[in-house]
């Protein structure tokens with residue numbers, strides 16, 4: 001489909017390689033020719049080069065790494081009689097992030113034990129399975145393959161309104177480009193994600209690369225999903241830019257909570273699911289949402305709803321500055337429970353109790369007991385054990401009467 005583009009990359013790189021190679025390796029007696037890479041997205045990248053050497057070489061390796069240095073591979077190469085070398089890098093497990101720039105170079109081991117390294121070459125591992133259309137404004141670019149130019153404009157508008165929403169929380173950083181890739185269905189997006197990843201993902205950001213991928217299914221709801229998912233993913237990118245590499249230390253509830261906070265049209269089901277869970281099936285404790293969200297779609301949705309509600313509560317209580325201080329503290333590596341204590345003077349579990357009580361109207365009496373001195377606890381237990389008995393008897397009766405309400409959920 002995009003052979004033209006691939007060929008161009010190939011030729012451009014081969015030319016620049018010839019030029020550079022003579023400079024870099026010419027004196028050492030090693031020259032590389034026809035250096036290039038081509039790929040089939042989701043399958044493999046093929047690296048080729050021809051080596052011309054006037055000195056003996058013991059062996060040649062290829063060193064491959066991605067932009068974020070999350071992978072580095074060193075592989076020995078077979079050099080054919082005519083000097084050609086080829087290496088096929090398997091990308092079927094999606095170890096490479098889509099749209100990442102892959103860097104490679106060659107390493108030559110000489111008989112005297114020394115090594116020489118070629119200069120670096122680059123190829124962008126873009127998802128080229130689709131015929132992307134593009135619209136840009138400044139450093140922002142939207143790419144889509146389904147829908148007309150009006151759809152692209154609506155997407156760019158959603159980017160702008162998302163940035164407006166984010167700017168009410170924090171200063172924007174648009175110095176580096178942001179690229180948004182809009183997939184027309186979840187199946188197409190899933191083709192780009194790590195196998196075994198979340199099935200429910202409707203969007204994904206690679207904040208370090210400034211790359212956002214979202215599913216916007218065309219139809220009546222498209223403008224709502226545009227203004228929900230694009231601002232959400234942009235927030236991930238902006239927060240990363242503010243915090244740097246420490247962003248990965250943020251608890252999942254904070255990463256996702258701040259992202260849902262800027263959705264122009266938040267999912268209307270968040271509130272319903274949250275109220276249902278608070279009233280019956282039970283909330284997921286925030287400490288269980290520090291590292292990641294549940295794999296199960298229903299539980300993951302509840303995790304989003306909780307994170308959104310809790311972060312909104314933090315924002316209402318401590319303001320944008322408080323929320324950003326908290327994020328900065330977590331980025332420093334403070335653990336999940338202690339972060340809130342360091343910034344707000346309240347442990348995560350205590351804040352959770354306050355949030356449950358003030359936002360969800362949950363009874364906070366029992367958890368609050370944990371903070372009272374042991375004597376008081378003992379005294380209270382002696383007093384309330386008979387009461388608990390009565391209450392639970394009443395509750396059992398209540399839930400038997402109300403059980404029909406929950407059928408079919």
Ligand SMILES: [Zn+2]
Nearest residue numbers: 232236256259
């Ligand atoms: Zn997210």
